[in-house]
Amino acid sequence: MRLSNLFGKTQRQVPAEAEIPSHQLLLKVGMIQQVAAGVYSYLPLGWRVLRKIETIIREEMDTAGGQELMLPVLQPIELWEESGRHRAFGEGLFTLKDRRGRRLVLGPTHEEVIIQLIRQHVRSYRDLPLMLYQIQTKFRDEPRSRGGLIRVREFHMKDLYSFDADEDGLDISYNKMVEAYRRICQRCGLPFLAVEADSGAIGGKDSQEFMVIAEAGEDEVIYCPQGHYAANKEKAQSAKAPLPAEELLPLVEIATTGVGTIEELANFLVIPHSRTLKAVFYWADEELVFVVIRGDLGVNEIKLRNTLKCFDLRLATEAEVMTAGLVVGSASPVGLAGVKVVADDSITMGANFVVGANKPGYHLKNANYPRDFGVDILTDIALAEAGQGCPKCGEPLLSTRAIEVGHVFKLGTVYSENLGALYLDREGRQRPIVMGCYGIGVGRLMAAVIERNHDPKGIVWPPSIAPFQVYLCPLAGDEQQVVSKAEEIYRQLQVEGFEVLYDDRSETPGVKMNDADLLGIPIRLVISPRTLERNGVEVKRRWEKSTELLPWDEVIQRLPALIASFGSG
RNA sequence: CGGGGCGUGGCGCAGUCUGGUAGCGCGCAUGGUUUGGGACCAUGAGGUCGGAGGUUCAAAUCCUCUCGCCCCGACCA
Numbered sequence: 001m002r003l004s005n006l007f008g009k010t011q012r013q014v015p016a017e018a019e020i021p022s023h024q025l026l027l028k029v030g031m032i033q034q035v036a037a038g039v040y041s042y043l044p045l046g047w048r049v050l051r052k053i054e055t056i057i058r059e060e061m062d063t064a065g066g067q068e069l070m071l072p073v074l075q076p077i078e079l080w081e082e083s084g085r086h087r088a089f090g091e092g093l094f095t096l097k098d099r100r101g102r103r104l105v106l107g108p109t110h111e112e113v114i115i116q117l118i119r120q121h122v123r124s125y126r127d128l129p130l131m132l133y134q135i136q137t138k139f140r141d142e143p144r145s146r147g148g149l150i151r152v153r154e155f156h157m158k159d160l161y162s163f164d165a166d167e168d169g170l171d172i173s174y175n176k177m178v179e180a181y182r183r184i185c186q187r188c189g190l191p192f193l194a195v196e197a198d199s200g201a202i203g204g205k206d207s208q209e210f211m212v213i214a215e216a217g218e219d220e221v222i223y224c225p226q227g228h229y230a231a232n233k234e235k236a237q238s239a240k241a242p243l244p245a246e247e248l249l250p251l252v253e254i255a256t257t258g259v260g261t262i263e264e265l266a267n268f269l270v271i272p273h274s275r276t277l278k279a280v281f282y283w284a285d286e287e288l289v290f291v292v293i294r295g296d297l298g299v300n301e302i303k304l305r306n307t308l309k310c311f312d313l314r315l316a317t318e319a320e321v322m323t324a325g326l327v328v329g330s331a332s333p334v335g336l337a338g339v340k341v342v343a344d345d346s347i348t349m350g351a352n353f354v355v356g357a358n359k360p361g362y363h364l365k366n367a368n369y370p371r372d373f374g375v376d377i378l379t380d381i382a383l384a385e386a387g388q389g390c391p392k393c394g395e396p397l398l399s400t401r402a403i404e405v406g407h408v409f410k411l412g413t414v415y416s417e418n419l420g421a422l423y424l425d426r427e428g429r430q431r432p433i434v435m436g437c438y439g440i441g442v443g444r445l446m447a448a449v450i451e452r453n454h455d456p457k458g459i460v461w462p463p464s465i466a467p468f469q470v471y472l473c474p475l476a477g478d479e480q481q482v483v484s485k486a487e488e489i490y491r492q493l494q495v496e497g498f499e500v501l502y503d504d505r506s507e508t509p510g511v512k513m514n515d516a517d518l519l520g521i522p523i524r525l526v527i528s529p530r531t532l533e534r535n536g537v538e539v540k541r542r543w544e545k546s547t548e549l550l551p552w553d554e555v556i557q558r559l560p561a562l563i564a565s566f567g568s569g
Numbered sequence: 570c571g572g573g574g575c576g577u578g579g580c581g582c583a584g585u586c587u588g589g590u591a592g593c594g595c596g597c598a599u600g601g602u603u604u605g606g607g608a609c610c611a612u613g614a615g616g617u618c619g620g621a622g623g624u625u626c627a628a629a630u631c632c633u634c635u636c637g638c639c640c641c642g643a644c645c646a
Contacts, residue, residue: 012595012607013581017574017639037638085646092645109646143570143644151645199646207646218645314643407646437646475605510606517606528605538605 001468003503003515008043010515020216022450023148025459029519038145038153045519046446048467050156053442053449054135056187056464057158060180066131066160071110071117073137077103079112083418087311094139094153106139111411111437114161115419122433125165125425129173133160135442147216149447150403156442164434165425170410174206177438181210181406184440188449189462189567193402195221196231198302199409207235210406210440214451217403222384228392232404234302237380238397239389240294243274243350249366251334257361260329262295265363269354272296277353277367279331281316284308288316288324290331290339292375294346294353298383307342307379332356333373334364343375344382403448404441411435459520460543463563468501470559471521475509475528486527489537489552496556517542522563525555541565 008030018024026032031046042050058068077095080086086093094106107113114132122130135158145152162173178194185192192210199207209232211221222238223230231237259268266273276295281288282304289308291299305313318328324339332355333341347353352366367373386399413432416422421433446465453460463469470493474486486502493500501521503512516524526538526547537555540547541562550558 009579009596011580015581015639019640034638088646090644111646140645144640144642146640409646411646439646506604508604508606508608510604510608513606515607526605530605 001499001501003501004505006044006501008045010518018148020147020150020451021454022150022216022447025450025454025518026148026447029459032149038142038151040149040152040154040443045467049446049461049465050442052465052467053188053445054156054158057135057184057440057442060184060187061131061133061158061160064131064176064180066133069132069134070136071107071113071134073107073139074104075107075113077105079116080105083112083415085112089140090311092140092142094141108138108140109157109439110134110138110159111161111415111435112419115415115421118163118433119419119421122163122421122423125423128163128165128423128433129169130163131160131173131176132163133158133438146218147447149443150216151218152443155444158440158442160438162436162438163421164436165423165431166434167412170412170434170436174408174410174436177408177436178208181408181438181440185210185212185405187464188445189464190405190445190449190452192405193221193223193230195223195402196229196235197407197409198232198235198306205410205412207407207409209404210408211402212405212448212452213400213402214448215401216451217401219402219404220399221402222386222397222399224390224393224395225398226390226393226395228395229390229397231384233384233399234300236384236397237391238382238384239391239394240297240346240349240382241274241389246351248368248371249352251367251372252365253357253359253362254365255361256330256363259361259363265354266295271354274350275353277333277347277355279333279356281321281326281331282313283316283320284310284313288320288339290326290333290336290341291343291381292333292341292347293344293382294350297344297346298385299344300381300383303379303381304342307377307381327356327358327360330356330358330360330363332358332364332367333375334358334367336373340377341373341375342377342379342381343369345378345380346382347375348378403444403451405445405448406438406440408438409436411437454520457514458518461520461522463522463566466520466522468499468521469523469563470498470500471516471519471524472500472502473512473516473524473526474503475512475526476506479529479532482527482529482532485532485552489525489527489555492556493559498556498559522566523559527552 010030011028014024014027018027030043032040034040096104138157139154142153164170164173190212192212194208195211197207197209220233222233222236259265262273262276262278265276274296278293278295280291280299321328347369351368355364355367357364387396390397416432422430423433425431450459472490474482476482490502520542522542524540531538536549537552538547539550
């Protein structure tokens with residue numbers, strides 16, 4: 001490709017609103033252009049990279065046994081009402097009406113559609129296992145798009161769905177996908193962390209996310225420095241510090257005028273937060289929920305939502321709490337009736353806690369579960385945070401921002417039961433198909449690669465996904481000889497099958513070199529009067545500082561090794 | 570949805586407070602001089618100042634409404 005013909009110019013300035021490196025560089029190089037909030041056009045360079053990533057994904061999916069197909073973007077809304085996810089997605093669904101007034105959605109994902117397909121074609125255990133995938137544009141009306149390609153409303157995504165006869169089969173399919181994802185990340189030059197993840201309101205059991213550690217990431221990962229544990233903060237657990245065992249003391253009411261928060265209570269009584277129990281109120285699908293948790297811990301709303309199996313969850317207003325007959329600032333589970341109580345299991349780790357007295361200006365000392373109060377649900381709903389203990393080894397946990405590039409989960413039979421995807425087993429019994437689903441955001445992966453592979457000059461593409469392998473850069477001046485040599489090498493490189501970007505512009509050396517660095521093509525070849533004098537070509541690898549002069553008849557044979565040396569130094 | 574900010578040639582920005590014929594840098598075009606790290610000189614093209622309504626002799630600037638975009642939060646299989 002001659003650079004003079006390439007559509008899309010590099011920019012010298014980018015909008016101040018582009019804040020993260022990948023967004024700035026994508027714009028600066030001229031790989032994307034924004035059309036609307038969270039909607040982008042891909043210019044030739046950006047599209048080339050995207051297609052290379054797709055190719056890698058395709059190869060790994062095929063190797064794992066996947067078969068590619070294509071599914072519709074336009075889907076009847078009834079399918080989504082049938083599965084119940086119409087409600088789960090809520091406003092996130094793009095919906096529209098056709099000319100007859102039928103309501104359609106722009107597919108945010110394709111479980112419903114593929115099950116419809118499966119229902120018709122899979123009737124017997126002989127048809128299983130099966131893995132089907134598609135790479136296509138999906139739509140989600142995100143409340144807020146952000147960070148260039150990190151979070152968009154129209155995006156390229158690969159989704160593979162696995163169909164098995166039983167849980168053992170699902171485990172096999174799932175593990176194949178995890179392995180494929182590892183390979184995809186490796187081939188794209190992306191260091192990743194596979195972490196435990198929440199599977200959402202209608203998800204299944206096991207779920208892992210493939211995270212790329214980056215400041216620009218929108219997720220927070222909690223992990224053990226010894227490598228024993230890593231999880232999305234939404235899902236993470238931590239060892240809750242146990243308190244020393246002590247004899248249960250009698251309940252005592254104490255005056256605590258002006259004390260409302262745990263902070264104030266702990267200061268007032270000069271006790272650690274962990275000696276108190278905190279009351280938090282939520283409004284969950286039209287119902288008030290009283291949450292009790294040890295004072296040193298916070299509530300993980302995602303765990304709570306999963307526990308309650310509700311759609312809408314928010315903090316209750318003060319008015320709602322008072323209407324239920326509770327005293328804000330001094331609410332108590334002791335003596336409570338008529339309100340659902342969800343407790344974190346931390347309330348069993350310790351004794352003689354201070355709790356509210358449900359009476360303004362008073363608290364109770366020495367409250368103990370279950371002696372003094374009951375709960376409806378007792379489970380883990382605590383928010384794990386850095387500094388708390390690793391659930392495996394107790395070492396203090398660390399936290400980092402990360403970009404979620406892939407997500408795999410075991411769906412089980414939730415969808416196949418809801419939507420009637422059944423098969424007949426060997427004994428002729430009808431059973432639900434056991435499903436898994438596995439997604440990768442292609443554009444987001446591209447952004448993640450840039451986040452991890454750039455320097456102050458520009459992008460440093462891993463050769464596997466670089467838009468071109470070689471940047472051929474004559475610094476000609478008046479020398480016609482330089483130009484004809486460059487043309488000759490350009491032809492040879494093409495004949496040998498290299499992807500070459502030939503900078504045939506009559507720009508100054510500074511401009512060309514800076515563009516070469518900005519674009520991040522792995523190998524830069526410079527031809528100038530200076531190199532011509534010595535019958536050579538100057539070679540520079542984008543990720544190294546030094547250059548070397550090679551005799552020009554050796555360059556082509558040395559190129560593959562030079563390209564392959566990425567990541568080894 | 571809550572808070573903050575921004576819409577002015579292709580890109581980046583100033584001008585708005587205090588109304589008076591729209592400016593700068595980059596890029597682009599033409600000619601010339603340059604050529605190993607974003608050159609220089611000259612000339613030139615390009616803008617209904619997001620949109621609608623209003624105030625005024627006069628609106629990018631003041632008022633009202635509206636649309637779009639960004640950031641933080643909420644939210645997010």
